[in-house]
Amino acid sequence: MPGGPPWYHGKIRRFGYRLTFPRQKILEVLSSSSKHLSAEEIYHRTHRIYPGVGLTTIYRTLELLVNAGLVFKFDFGDGRSRYELSKGPGATMHHHHLICTNCQRVIDYTEIAKREKKMLHDIERELSKKYKFDIHSHQIHLYGLCDRCQMKPKFMERPIRQTQDRPE
Amino acid sequence: MPGGPPWYHGKIRRFGYRLTFPRQKILEVLSSSSKHLSAEEIYHRTHRIYPGVGLTTIYRTLELLVNAGLVFKFDFGDGRSRYELSKGPGATMHHHHLICTNCQRVIDYTEIAKREKKMLHDIERELSKKYKFDIHSHQIHLYGLCDRCQMKPKFMERPIRQTQDRPE
């Protein structure tokens, strides 16, 4: 089946945004990764398949995609944001995060989603009414020490500042 | 009752940290505010009661206090972190946040805490075991549009970059 417009075409155009070449490449990159990526990682990967791209476009496109509801933006507290496709074929299942406060490692979990989902749904409905807030998404972050970091006693913890992106 | 050491004395010393004058002043500031403050706000307020303080000390002390579990650090996505006392007389009740994705307004809510609390407790216990993660805190963020921002149709949204701290 020689493709009609890609799945995201309408979702982009609906907001008045144009479906440009760089944007398509960035969406390809996001689609092909299963985990949240930093802007820099997205830049590197996009650069690989389209060397002409600039970091600025990455940032601008990500903001646009977040705005259009196609991408989730996360902040795990290490000074840079992470992005992840929220819709479409490449999107991973809805999940929440375990974050190690020592080494910044992030573990995604999808368990318990059913229970959470119902409760969150109830909460959101209740709060929406009370605060007249139109809630469209949520994040749950659980902070703690991962298995590796539990070995050291708490007072020896030394926050590790991650300066380089690690390969996937 | 002419006071013994302040409530936080032990909690600081337990980690090998010294209870210095600047640190006490910063804790005073945190104790006397009911809401999450940015580092800059904390700096201004501390400067008011102790003009000698430097912004660097604010950052270093906050990191230390987060480490010691006395302070919560939040990230609402506007490019700067917020801090809030988690223990002691000045600490506010445990709560979660509603965040407007358009104007960045943050509303704290404490409702439904009981239900959430039980569920989160269960989840944390379960995940702790499964991932060998020693969970010590959590955050729930609900994103959406506040009442003011709902007036405008979605595609007209223009993220507002807040550059100045507003007065409390």
Add this chain to the structure above:
DNA sequence: CTCAATGCAAATCTTTTGCATGCTA
């Protein structure tokens, strides 16, 4: 007295903006 803590200035790092040019609709 010792070494952690501080303040200042400079450095880092991520993200944003100005502007001339390119490209989608």
Add this chain to the structure above:
DNA sequence: TAGCATGCAAAAGATTTGCATTGAG
């Protein structure tokens, strides 16, 4: 064609670091 979109260079901000000095224990 009309504007939105892009890339580059520069700017902006928040946070961190080097270093000499101060002060808590």
